[in-house]
Amino acid sequence: MKKLLxxxxxxxxxxxxxxxxxxxxxxxxxxVVIFQNENVRKAMxxxxxxxxxxxxxxxxxxxxxxxxxxxxAANPVSGADFREDQGSLVGYDVDKAKExxxxxxxxxxxxxxxxxLLYGTNEGDSVIKAAEQVAYYLEEVGFExxxxxxxxxxxxxxxxxxxxxxxxxxxxxxxxxxxxxxDLFVSTNTSNNSGRYNSAEYDxxxxxxxxxxxxxxxxxxxxxxxxxxxxxxxxxxxxxxAGGAMIIRPGVTGIQFHSAxxxxxxxxxxxxxxxxxxxxxxxxxxxxxxxDGTSFIADTMFMAGLTELEEGGNWKLDLAxxxxxxxxxxxxxxxxxxxxxxxxxxxxxxxxxxxxDFEFAWNRLVSEELASEYGWWLxxxxxxxxxxxxxxxxxxxxxxxxxxxMGCLAFPSTFPINEEFLTAQGDQYATSADTVLACGxxxxxxxxxxxxxxxxxxxxxxxxxDYVADGGADKVVFRVLEDTxxxxxxxxxxxxxxVILSGEQVDANKNVDGYVDRLQGYLFYLSVNINHYxx
Amino acid sequence: MRKYIIxxxxxxxxxxxxxxxxxxxxxxLMPGTPFNDEKLTEAQKTLLYAxxxxxxxxxxxxxxxxxxxxxxxLGVSYAINKNFAxxxxxxxxxxxxxxxxxxxxxxxxxxxxILGILAALNHNSWIDNLCSAISVIGVSVPSYVCALxxxxxxxxxxxxxxxxxxxxxxxxxxILPAIALSVSPTANIARFTRSEMIDVLNSDYILLVQSxxxxxxxxxxxxxxxxxxxxxxxxxxxxLVNLLTGSSVxxxxxxxxxxxxxxxxxxxxxxxxxxxxCAFVYSVMYIVMMLFVDILYGIIDxxxxxxxxxx
Numbered sequence: 008m009k010k011l012l013x014x015x016x017x018x019x020x021x022x023x024x025x026x027x028x029x030x031x032x033x034x035x036x037x038x039v040v041i042f043q044n045e046n047v048r049k050a051m052x053x054x055x056x057x058x059x060x061x062x063x064x065x066x067x068x069x070x071x072x073x074x075x076x077x078x079x080a081a082n083p084v085s086g087a088d089f090r091e092d093q094g095s096l097v098g099y100d101v102d103k104a105k106e107x108x109x110x111x112x113x114x115x116x117x118x119x120x121x122x123x124l125l126y127g128t129n130e131g132d133s134v135i136k137a138a139e140q141v142a143y144y145l146e147e148v149g150f151e152x153x154x155x156x157x158x159x160x161x162x163x164x165x166x167x168x169x170x171x172x173x174x175x176x177x178x179x180x181x182x183x184x185x186x187x188x189x190d191l192f193v194s195t196n197t198s199n200n201s202g203r204y205n206s207a208e209y210d211x212x213x214x215x216x217x218x219x220x221x222x223x224x225x226x227x228x229x230x231x232x233x234x235x236x237x238x239x240x241x242x243x244x245x246x247x248x249a250g251g252a253m254i255i256r257p258g259v260t261g262i263q264f265h266s267a268x269x270x271x272x273x274x275x276x277x278x279x280x281x282x283x284x285x286x287x288x289x290x291x292x293x294x295x296x297x298x299d300g301t302s303f304i305a306d307t308m309f310m311a312g313l314t315e316l317e318e319g320g321n322w323k324l325d326l327a328x329x330x331x332x333x334x335x336x337x338x339x340x341x342x343x344x345x346x347x348x349x350x351x352x353x354x355x356x357x358x359x360x361x362x363x364d365f366e367f368a369w370n371r372l373v374s375e376e377l378a379s380e381y382g383w384w385l386x387x388x389x390x391x392x393x394x395x396x397x398x399x400x401x402x403x404x405x406x407x408x409x410x411x412x413m414g415c416l417a418f419p420s421t422f423p424i425n426e427e428f429l430t431a432q433g434d435q436y437a438t439s440a441d442t443v444l445a446c447g448x449x450x451x452x453x454x455x456x457x458x459x460x461x462x463x464x465x466x467x468x469x470x471x472x473d474y475v476a477d478g479g480a481d482k483v484v485f486r487v488l489e490d491t492x493x494x495x496x497x498x499x500x501x502x503x504x505x506v507i508l509s510g511e512q513v514d515a516n517k518n519v520d521g522y523v524d525r526l527q528g529y530l531f532y533l534s535v536n537i538n539h540y541x542x
Numbered sequence: 543m544r545k546y547i548i549x550x551x552x553x554x555x556x557x558x559x560x561x562x563x564x565x566x567x568x569x570x571l572m573p574g575t576p577f578n579d580e581k582l583t584e585a586q587k588t589l590l591y592a593x594x595x596x597x598x599x600x601x602x603x604x605x606x607x608x609x610x611x612x613x614x615x616l617g618v619s620y621a622i623n624k625n626f627a628x629x630x631x632x633x634x635x636x637x638x639x640x641x642x643x644x645x646x647x648x649x650x651x652x653x654x655x656i657l658g659i660l661a662a663l664n665h666n667s668w669i670d671n672l673c674s675a676i677s678v679i680g681v682s683v684p685s686y687v688c689a690l691x692x693x694x695x696x697x698x699x700x701x702x703x704x705x706x707x708x709x710x711x712x713x714x715x716x717i718l719p720a721i722a723l724s725v726s727p728t729a730n731i732a733r734f735t736r737s738e739m740i741d742v743l744n745s746d747y748i749l750l751v752q753s754x755x756x757x758x759x760x761x762x763x764x765x766x767x768x769x770x771x772x773x774x775x776x777x778x779x780x781x782l783v784n785l786l787t788g789s790s791v792x793x794x795x796x797x798x799x800x801x802x803x804x805x806x807x808x809x810x811x812x813x814x815x816x817x818x819x820c821a822f823v824y825s826v827m828y829i830v831m832m833l834f835v836d837i838l839y840g841i842i843d844x845x846x847x848x849x850x851x852x853x
Contacts, residue, residue, distance in 0.1 A: 160573070378586045
């Protein structure tokens with residue numbers, strides 16, 4: 008009886024806690040307004056010493072100069088990087104920051120301005136370090152800063168609800184075009200524009216860029232939009248672009264890093280069996296439901312699309328043998344290779360890859376039941392409709408010519424799916440190596456969740472013989488390792504061929520043969536809650 | 543005795559039911575959802591809630607879950623390995639954690655008992671001091687420090703054992719993690735055994751046994767150890783459960799796909815079904831262990847059984 012009473016009491020306390028917790032945020036109405044003040048935001052943008060900040064991260068990260076990262080997109084006319092054309096929109100100037108701060112204090116009639124800085128504790132060491140440093144720089148200028156440490160999911164939930172002041176967040180580009188960033192901050196995007204930045208000028212520039220078919224003009228609109236967002240309004244404050252330091256065993260070649268697309272490991276060569284390190288496991292093998300880089304890399308290993316991205320980000324045909332395009336560049340007709348096959352785990356041919364597999368896959372991608380996070384992907388590519396004309400002919404109609412269309416076909420969400428196999432597998436589809444089919448250069452040989460996944464060469468894939476001639480690996484193993492210290496020991500012992508380094512390990516290994524300082528596409532910025540309090 | 547056991551089993555089942563309900567409520571209170579993601583739109587989130595039945599009221603979900611659970615269906619994972627059956631995930635990973643934990647417990651018990659007995663029998667001598675020093679170090683040094691030291695010296699420098707867990711040679715590659723995990727239980731068991739043994743050795747009935755002329759080793763095994771081990775068994779239960787349910791840190795360092803890591807990831811990712819399953823498995827193991835210890839207690843020490851039955 009006593010025990011029962013204790014349990015009831017515990018439940019009662021629990022219910023009480025729920026009732027009391029309620030909603031936070033918006034509790035200090037006086038503070039809410041401060042981020043609507045432009046001078047507050049400008050003080051913030053000039054306060055941060057980004058060069059020193061990235062030096063302390065020491066992992067190949069670089070100081071951000073705008074919301075568009077380096078190496079994302081090139082000028083369609085001159086080929087110059089977006090950042091070269093735009094120049095830096097942010098700068099470190101304490102005096103200027105203090106000036107803005109003083110002005111802001113005067114306008115708001117306050118002596119102190121408090122910022123609650125939200126950041127994620129399980130988003131990597133660099134995020135924690137960066138948040139602490141940003142807080143330091145803001146305090147140098149005169150702000151009072153409280154660090155609000157939350158798990159990533161909670162951080163995202165708080166941002167969705169508008170229950171935050173300033174948050175250190177990031178965006179990874181989905182494709183090599185400024186639009187992947189610029190779409191985030193338009194006033195109609197309530198999913199990503201957490202601070203509810205609302206600028207008619209910015210919206211107009213982005214809309215104009217997306218409407219025009221003149222690629223040079225489009226470029227100029229995006230340049231103008233970024234200036235609106237960062238230089239004029241300081242609505243979102245760029246901090247740093249993520250790097251990644253790693254060591255690749257000398258002799259192992261063919262790993263292609265793409266800062267604005269999925270890394271390509273298909274051409275790994277130099278050893279018969281290569282073991283690569285990943286710090287996260289595959290979340291979902293289904294190429295149309297997957298959302299994370301690790302799963303996408305796995306998909307590109309054993310599956311293939313109409314095109315593939317090569318070193319430098321240029322596309323080449325993959326499962327498509329040839330293609331034709333009409334005069335106004337709105338209708339593309341692809342001819343699927345005759346020697347493209349679906350292959351089972353044992354290496355047996357299941358069926359040829361047909362245009363119907365693409366039609367089915369694309370219908371599935373946009374279907375409501377699937378609720379794919381990349382359901383909008385075809386829209387981004389300006390795709391209006393698609394159909395399989397016959398077994399080997401796939402026709403795609405665009406709403407307008409698109410400069411990114413062919414490159415976007417290399418993205419896993421657009422890969423084909425064999426309907427018969429998918430139906431036969433039902434709910435079990437893509438939950439193991441046995442429940443997927445290969446149509447790419449490799450076959451998924453095994454997958455032990457949390458431990459490793461292994462690929463073996465697909466002899467039925469059309470470039471298999473060239474691949475062997477180039478010294479390509481027969482077996483590629485991805486080992487899931489979260490701890491960088493033991494991973495480094497394992498690398499030095501010769502058991503794995505790559506290792507990801509943490510900032511602390513960089514100095515000791517900078518001169519090691521095979522050290523790589525790669526620049527990633529992730530841009531970390533401060534999202535400022537301007538108009539989105541207490542929903 | 544049977545009545546006592548039946549009563550205990552029923553109470554355990556009721557406790558588990560309450561635990562499940564509390565877990566469900568706590569999950570619901572957790573900030574965020576499994577579908578908080580930069581790239582999901584509101585409309586898609588709504589669709590996903592509907593797809594996985596998360597749009598239904600808490601109690602409906604709870605009873606549905608409890609019903610499915612009786613059939614062995616623990617739902618699917620939302621965020622870690624999407625659409626995987628949670629029962630399979632937990633089963634695979636629990637096996638590895640039990641292997642490491644079991645090995646660690648074995649090492650810990652053997653060395654703990656040896657240290658404790660040695661210390662008690664040589665009370666206040668240098669052996670006692672040495673054993674105590676080892677225990678103190680064992681309790682105060684975190685397992686990850688031991689793990690990294692072992693990795694560096696034994697595996698990396700000397701090359702005697704593999705650095706990381708390897709599916710192809712599970713036994714050999716689990717020795718280092720097991721040693722690293724066993725350090726703290728060794729110390730705890732040693733300390734308990736020592737103090738209990740000293741108490742028993744100083745008691746009147748041992749004086750009686752000694753005066754009756756019973757041989758020394760026989761006295762220690764049948765009279766001293768049997769009495770000294772009763773409290774030790776109580777602490778061993780929770781220690782064992784702790785070890786079997788996996789250590790997230792050790793698993794991370796040695797690259798072991800165990801349940802400790804799974805639970806931490808599940809909490810971070812808000813993967814409700816996986817979190818509930820892991821926490822529930824933990825609870826089941828704990829309660830079963832407690833039940834087992836209680837019953838064992840009765841067998842070792844008849845006084846407990848008799849007093850409880852009288853009540």
